[in-house]
Amino acid sequence: MDTFEAYLIEGSPEAVRSGFTQLAQAQLDPGEVLVRLQYASVNYKDALAATGKGRIIRRFPCVGGIDAAGVVESSDSPRFRKGDAVVVHSHGFGVSHHGGYAGWARVPADWVNHVPPGLTPLDAATIGVAGYTAALAVDLMLLNGIVPSRGPVLVNGATGGVASVAIDLLAQLGFEVVAVTGKPEQADYLQALGAASVIAASGLQTGSRPLESAQWQAAVDSLGGEPLAGIIRTTQKDGVIASIGNAAGIAFSSTVMPFILRGVRLIGVNSDNDVPTREHLWKRLATDLRPRHLERIRQVQPFAALPRVIDDVVAGRIRGRNVIAVGAAD
Ligand SMILES: NC(=O)c1ccc[n+]([C@@H]2O[C@H](COP(=O)([O-])OP(=O)(O)OC[C@H]3O[C@@H](n4cnc5c(N)ncnc54)[C@H](OP(=O)(O)O)[C@@H]3O)[C@@H](O)[C@H]2O)c1
Known part of the structure; x- marks a missing residue:
């Protein structure tokens, strides 16, 4: 991992520019958990952030993507071990801290949840x-x-x-x-x-x-x-x-x-919840609140398609959940 691809939102609230760039690990933000990302999604908020149509970004430059899933590479938190499948979302992710449109993310442990048994990282990013x-x-x-x-x-x-x-x-x-x-x-x-x-x-x-x-x-x-x-x-x-x-x-x-x-x-309804609430709800998303139609709801796109998908979300041309393959799946 010398450098990796990332979709960076730059400029200022008045003049937002977004595009692909190469980042090095040293440029990631601080946090206890280093995650090799596999999938991120394009939420309405992501599209507003990347186009500057909403004042979403709180720190420029910032890698976009408010949710992503992947595999833990290393962790200073006892909650996670190398190889754990995890999903990251909310708080400052993709808003004031580099987010999910990148090959890697380093984040505070409180923003990370285990992908519960029964769901894959692709499922978790579809739910997002x-x-x-x-x-x-x-x-x-x-x-x-x-x-x-x-x-x-x-x-x-x-x-x-x-x-x-x-x-x-x-x-x-x-x-x-x-x-x-x-x-x-x-x-x-x-x-x-x-x-x-x-x-x-x-x-x-x-x-x-x-x-x-x-x-x-x-x-x-x-x-x-x-x-x-x-x-x-x-x-x-x-x-x-x-x-x-x-x-x-x-x-x-x-x-x-x-x-x-x-x-x-x-x-x-606000999704910025504490760790126990998030862990509990993610477990339910794999059990009694498990969506039945994830395959129907998701459309998986390559990383290169991200700018087009963002435009489609802003224009309301999308359906369901648009998942971006930001890294290689296992
Ligand atoms: N409270 C929270 O913690 C939280 C968490 C996640 C999302 N959100 C918010 O929830 C909303 C939906 O998010 P999402 O990710 O589901 O967005 P999304 O996938 O882009 O879906 C939004 C849907 O709203 C309709 N729509 C879009 N623009 C519209 C407009 N100008 N006027 C009327 N309808 C319009 C479209 O549906 P139809 O064409 O079918 O009508 C569109 O598919 C967003 O405002 C988002 O910021 C809040």
């Missing part, structure tokens, strides 16, 4: 931060009382990474999933993941009054903005909405009426 967050949302929604008998669950931005895994998990748990998408031509894909019905985002009826006809017992919202406001107005009594993302915007307006008259619960 998006699938982890979907599982976290489903877990929080279950804790807040959702049950299949109480009615449909809406999942919007349905062809996206978070939503694809959320549809898979909710359908597996017996929920009637209504997938809402800007790409209704992808209905076959969404139904294969387990969606009971597919609605074009343009055809979703959410009205504009403080309370509209109650349609869903719960929702997984990747969009924020006006779509979230519409969901709040149309969620049934004691319903639960998991707010995960902002693909349609960060601001929304609402009244308190859905909260005080229907007891609607808006719960926030």
Whole structure:
């Protein structure tokens, strides 16, 4: 490992430049665990970071990639040994600390989780931060009382990474999933993941009054903005909405009426969790919350395809999880 390929985000918040370069091990950031990376993925946040369309990068230059999987080469942490299959995500990874678009990463041990038995590093990268967050949302929604008998669950931005895994998990748990998408031509894909019905985002009826006809017992919202406001107005009594993302915007307006008259619960979902939470959820992602359709959800691309995939994610032309083969698999 004299030098290795990396996709570096340079410049400043006002003028971001991204491209391939060669790095040496000495240029990696500090951390207890050195990982030989095999796969990384392209999340919405990665695409905003690499193009400068969102102020994501906190330290320039920074290797992009907020999640990756591979094999431990060396570790100063007792939690890991050489040869362990691991997944790295969240905290500063790919934001303020060199991330997953490289042959190697050196990271704090708290950002690393074991790939649990039953999953491969490719599976772990397919799940990545998006699938982890979907599982976290489903877990929080279950804790807040959702049950299949109480009615449909809406999942919007349905062809996206978070939503694809959320549809898979909710359908597996017996929920009637209504997938809402800007790409209704992808209905076959969404139904294969387990969606009971597919609605074009343009055809979703959410009205504009403080309370509209109650349609869903719960929702997984990747969009924020006006779509979230519409969901709040149309969620049934004691319903639960998991707010995960902002693909349609960060601001929304609402009244308190859905909260005080229907007891609607808006719960926030954040994937920057402590080690015990992460270890627990990753184990569940290999057992009771294991997505059934990882092969259908993932598209694996060579490292050289990364700039094109980033453009596709920004333009909303993607489906499921885009995994990049950043290093050789075992
Ligand atoms: N809270 C957390 O810890 C956490 C963790 C992971 C991700 N996130 C956030 O969750 C969101 C989804 O992430 P992801 O990785 O799943 O993204 P993704 O794979 O790019 O999917 C986003 C989906 O949203 C829809 N979409 C995209 N742009 C849109 C727009 N301008 N207006 C309306 N819909 C749009 C598209 O679905 P359709 O074409 O099917 O509608 C797209 O496939 C992002 O905002 C991300 O930052 C948050």
